[in-house]
């Protein structure tokens with residue numbers, strides 16, 4: 001990814017994310033790092049993966065996501081803002097990348113990934129390694145000590161115990177089998193799951 005493009009992109013989107021969901025900008029920065037790590041070991045197009053990582057959650061900044069926050073972990077995917085954030089995110093990403101005169105075909109590919117980025121089973125069917133890495137990096141950020149800290153920032157410290165956490169914990173345990181396809185991400189997910197005490 002061209003360094004000056006990356007700097008300008010950050011300058012444009014950081015203030016947007018900071019007006020959106022709590023902790024999302026830090027999530028984006030960690031996710032970009034995770035993408036870079038995956039790209040070192042898996043052959044994918046970084047000019048797709050990295051912009052998609054930077055832009056994928058911008059949809060949250062354009063919608064009311066109170067239904068998502070209020071829903072219990074198992075049914076968050078049923079909330080209407082869950083689908084909206086992907087659709088809106090794809091639109092916003094298109095607008096931003098067009099302003100930068102980014103390659104039209106790459107914009108379309110990035111938008112197609114963002115539009116479904118929280119539906120791993122659909123993304124994996126695309127058979128597109130760049131799309132796969134985006135999903136894996138996004139999901140990897142739900143694990144590890146930083147995954148725990150993020151959860152606390154988003155939903156509150158009281159949600160780290162009781163039924164709410166039990167559901168979230170089980171989703172992460174199941175996720176180890178459902179959310180990762182590449183060897184690199186599978187290995188890292190296991191390591192981060194242990195680090196956050198998922199099996200204790």
Ligand SMILES: [Fe+2]
Nearest residue numbers: 027056057138
């Ligand atoms: Fe994300």
